[in-house]
Amino acid sequence: MNLPPLIQSFVLHFGEMGSRWGINRTVGQIYALLYVSPEPLCADEIVEALGISRSNVSMSLRELQTWNLVVLKHLPNDRRDFFTTPDDVWQILRTLAEERKKREVDPTLSVLREILMQQPGSDTERFAQTRMAEMHGLIEQLTNWYEDVKKLETERLANLLSLGSKITRLLETKDRIVSLGRRKAPARAASRPEGGEDGG
């Protein structure tokens, strides 16, 4: 491997991280390298930089393309393929989320749904189904939230993030306003398992 030390640390780290995800080491390294390169790189430059075989680079780039994590560029009068990563980190995040959802979450949801449709043949199975239903419910809530939030423009999303849980204070305010509007009902008094009024 033949890289400026500071870049090498980054590339190596991503290689290790890659293997901790489903991604393999080489794929992680190539991604990292492209991410920090000022110009698009061609396959042979990657071979040179990382010291791996040409065919490995070819396969790994293909893998990255199926993840939509790299984009192919062409230079005039050069028929080699050059590669970069999208440069907006928020966009990268979105892509990553989308792909992981597609590969991990959606199949799980569909397996769960399928199982939940079936008739349990015993108490054990019946119990299992209730557990799976809980899991299904949680995942569905999360994906609904995700589907909803991913539509936001980056600026708004960033804003939302930076509010963090402060948002709940706002919600309380809203609740108050709404129940003021309603006037009649004692609003929050009714059956709430959770006792602690924490009214600011």
Place this chain on the structure above:
Amino acid sequence: MNLPPLIQSFVLHFGEMGSRWGINRTVGQIYALLYVSPEPLCADEIVEALGISRSNVSMSLRELQTWNLVVLKHLPNDRRDFFTTPDDVWQILRTLAEERKKREVDPTLSVLREILMQQPGSDTERFAQTRMAEMHGLIEQLTNWYEDVKKLETERLANLLSLGSKITRLLETKDRIVSLGRRKAPARAASRPEGGEDGG
């Protein structure tokens, strides 16, 4: 493998999913099995159910314990160890998030910080650093949000989720109110990197 069909599907699916994460197949299967079992299971029951070696079960349970994803139980007059999963799915989610952060996000942040401290030795390195700074910034925003939100009680969190991006409408309302309060300025016109006020 010796399981009711409906449970077997679930267990097999989690096995496959496991290998797609860093977790391996057996670990995934054991987790799934414990998750849907009405009673805690001992190691030999797992051996029996999944048809794997006793030693593999022992190692995999240890792995699950380091993730805090299983809990050990003891029955009276029985010195074997029994295992279950926590049964609140929200709690499981929190644990998972926490562990993955610890293993994946935190080390990445620290590598990035370290690299960003160093003096770049060339333009290439300088450019790489700016890219890494972008990534670092994004990750930091996300983890700040996470640290903030994870403190919420489940009920509140679920509430927040179910609002999804509707929340932004509320934010707009708030903006309007706030700028009404201020009266003078055209409010949003000026370049504001971050909304300083949060009402409260």
Place this chain on the structure above:
DNA sequence: CAGTTATTTCAGAAATTACTGAAATTTCAG
């Protein structure tokens, strides 16, 4: 203490995954 049961460790076998080099394919120029 010896004997019994439960659990862990670990060297090596088995299985899986990643990588390479050589050959095949594609793409383009003349």
Place this chain on the structure above:
DNA sequence: CTGAAATTTCAGTAATTTCTGAAATAACTG
């Protein structure tokens, strides 16, 4: 068309990961 350059494919090998059986350790009983 031929030939050169770029890329891909793939069979075989290398490396890594997972899993097992046997042995070691630990925890308890009487």
